[in-house]
Amino acid sequence: MSSRASVSLHHMIWAQYRLPFLKVILLNLINAAVSVGIIAYINQTFISQPVFNTLSWSSLGQFALLVLLLLVTTFVSQYALTRLGHKFVYELRTKLVKQIIDTTVPQIDHLGSARLLASLSSDIQSITVAFVRMPELVQGVILSVGVGLYLGWLSLPLLLIVMFWIAMTIWISTLLVKHVYTHLTKLREINDALYQDYQSIIEGRKELALNQHRAQKLYTDDFLAHAKSYEKTVTKSDTFHLSAVNWSNIMMFASIGVIFAISNYLGISMGIATTFSLTILFMQSPLLHAVGAYPTLQTAQVALDKIQSLELAEYQPLFRTDNTSQHWQTISLTDVNYRYNVSNNSVSNASDNASDNASDNASNSSVSNSNDTGAQALIAKDSDHSGNILKDVNLTLRRGDVVFLIGANGSGKSTLAKIITGIFTPTTGAVTIDKQPVNSQNNADYRQLYSAIFSDQHIFKQLIGRQGRQPDKALVNAWLHKLDLQDKISVADNQLSTDKLSQGQRKRLAMLIAVAEQKDILLLDEWAADQDPAFRRVFYQTLIPELKALGKTLFIISHDDGYFEHADRLLLMKEGRLIELNAEERQRASKDAIAMLA
Ligand SMILES: Nc1ncnc2c1ncn2[C@@H]1O[C@H](COP(=O)(O)OP(=O)(O)OP(=O)(O)O)[C@@H](O)[C@H]1O
Structure with a gap:
């Protein structure tokens, strides 16, 4: 950009x-x-x-x-x-x-x-x-x-x-x-403002239906004002x-x-x-x-x-479909800091460039200092943490790990998930895969390692298999049953029959789509929160082991302290700082997660 x-x-x-x-x-x-x-x-x-x-x-x-x-x-x-x-x-x-x-x-x-x-x-x-x-x-x-x-x-x-x-x-x-x-x-x-109004009216339809005062205010103060201004101009x-x-x-x-x-x-x-x-x-x-x-x-x-x-990315005719090595062993975050850009100007772009630069600097430095750092990317330290959502985060994910991440609301779990998946680039610090820094050149390839389900997941009705190929029919069919969707959804020509489902069913459908992709790493952001208690148990006790058996690395953001025992590793995010819990702390977290998060 x-x-x-x-x-x-x-x-x-x-x-x-x-x-x-x-x-x-x-x-x-x-x-x-x-x-x-x-x-x-x-x-x-x-x-x-x-x-x-x-x-x-x-x-x-x-x-x-x-x-x-x-x-x-x-x-x-x-x-x-x-x-x-x-x-x-x-x-x-x-x-x-x-x-x-x-x-x-x-x-x-x-x-x-x-x-x-x-x-x-x-x-x-x-x-x-x-x-x-x-x-x-x-x-x-x-x-x-x-x-x-x-x-x-x-x-x-x-x-x-x-x-x-x-x-x-x-x-x-x-x-x-x-x-x-x-x-x-x-x-x-004015047209931009009008589009904003249209969006609020369409997306906020339920809230507006329940509150006519809000509907009237939005209609009169915002929409009519903009429409009038448009008419005059x-x-x-x-x-x-x-x-x-x-x-x-x-x-x-x-x-x-x-x-x-x-x-x-x-x-x-x-x-x-x-x-x-x-x-x-x-x-x-x-x-x-x-x-x-x-x-x-x-x-x-x-x-x-x-x-x-709009300062969009430069036009590139091709898609980056060459994937990063399928034989990776570790993914590391070193002294990662992340700050959202909240200004109204288009500086978030600048910040993102800065992030890219930080990663690029890290990659250059990691090469030049490889003797001193043991092939770790050099990390730019930011001593001033004011406004940082993630603060000096260090983490190494190993292939095949089942990692649970817990933490209070707003502590930075989803932000960390976006850094790990390469959707965000660190403001300072580095992400490395097998000691190879992830930078603006290879970030798009790096992201292809992941399937992720975030809270605001978009459901694409087309199923795609490994590396964009046809999905494995047997796998899709098996998971349709495992996710108890066989009576709601059918798949014809790799197209899902519907996406008109309940919230919990939508999440299960997102899981089906993710499994069909056959990526190495599956990241789930509070996936189980929308599931009923019975299926939540199925998820932790049956599906997680099955996904692990498929060779997947799992990174799961969870609040379900009753199931922490199913994790190989338990991480805690506290006000932007990441801590890995030891055996005794894990026991305590499983018994009293509230005390742990406080
Ligand atoms: N787009 C954004 N712009 C600015 N700040 C943001 C943005 N998204 C999140 N934040 C801030 O970052 C902090 C961490 O948010 P994040 O979504 O990572 O928390 P979380 O631990 O996943 O919370 P939850 O458990 O509620 O999902 C919050 O204080 C939030 O206000």
Whole structure:
């Protein structure tokens, strides 16, 4: 992840689509040439003729052919530009989603789903609209240049005066359009707030149903305020836009008067003045559409800026599917500290980079100091623990261990679980696998060792087996029964029939998915808390030994003191510090966990 400078839309198109864009420009030039040809034809065949009866059927036929040619070239050039635009939007959308997949969990947590969904829907939509309107802008500009050249050939002084007139018109129009941009930027911010409201309304539906005061407050104070602000801002923005279009429209009409007045003054022929006027009328629609299309490009620029401000991971086309060695023996945490970034700015990203750096430093140092440290990663010590959730945590997990972690609420157990699995990187300190430091380069591979079930687990209905292959049907079927789900769930084509289950059943389903993955390490964060007492016993007394027999290393966060005896090792987390309990302490914890946690 890096904070990248904002890239403008046209730079992006130019950098990535230079050739197709040049092709589109060429097609538009041909189209402009045909348009100029028609004007010249009208001028020579119709306007310059003294009387109408000199017109022949053949000249009318030629005119009809030119019109047909204009129709074809207009269609082809617009089609080419539209295709290019939609290709750009497709690539932007697909890259954005891959970047979200590759971005670190803390950064995604920090951004929140409302902001991301706003970008995926409204920003992409804005950019699409801009591309739908872009043909009008490009054609308007190219046509103006082509027509200008022809008019200049007819009368340079008259062209210069008309150009001055149009330039003044466009300059004042641009001043108005600047206000449009300011309001569009504001609108985009309001859109984020609106998405936040939608999210609260949908996700908090149960709480709102139970408390109409809260529903009214949310609706009135938040949603209505944002909706009103959107209405006001969009009205202002559209008013400036309308003013710009009307101003340009009327000034174009007025230019016809100017053309005749100046022609009269400069002694320019009536024929040339009529051709100029006709051309201005011909140009009015494309030029106004071009002016009208401009704000959509500005909206797209606002959208692109917004997407870039998310500071997502760099785009990588590939997925990291090469797994870390299957023959690992130990995973160690050495002097690990972790601090959440709670600021509103996007510094959690910076913190995450810092974390990556800490790990990277550790890896470099571990190489250079390997003699002194016995191949352990060098650990950056942070003497100031203020704000640290994990404090100088040291732990070595051995292959095949069944480790239970206990601790009071908020002591840092889940945070430690995320550090162990590589979802979070330590603020300082190091994670090593077989003395090999885990850093930003190998973290994605390292994470593939784990299946984990966290409290807010998402259920994917697709079952996946070892290393992304087909799941082992016999294993899935056996565990469907072990988890007592055989009457609720069926599996067809590796798809689970439903995820509409009770909380405890959902957790069992998550276990089925995890077992099917056949990963080396299974991490369970208070998995048993949602199970009824009977199944809780099955879990500790039957399932854990079976998982161990499958060769898994188990890291289990638990509050069930009645079952601590099933652990090979018992760890205690106390205010961010990790302690391993000895035999006597384990006895005490099993008898009186409350005293132990205090
Ligand atoms: N996203 C976050 N941002 C900031 N602070 C957080 C975040 N998540 C957790 N914390 C803080 O970190 C501390 C440890 O949280 P953690 O979830 O690791 O505790 P826990 O031991 O798993 O608790 P529990 O038993 O209640 O699940 C808590 O004080 C919490 O306030």
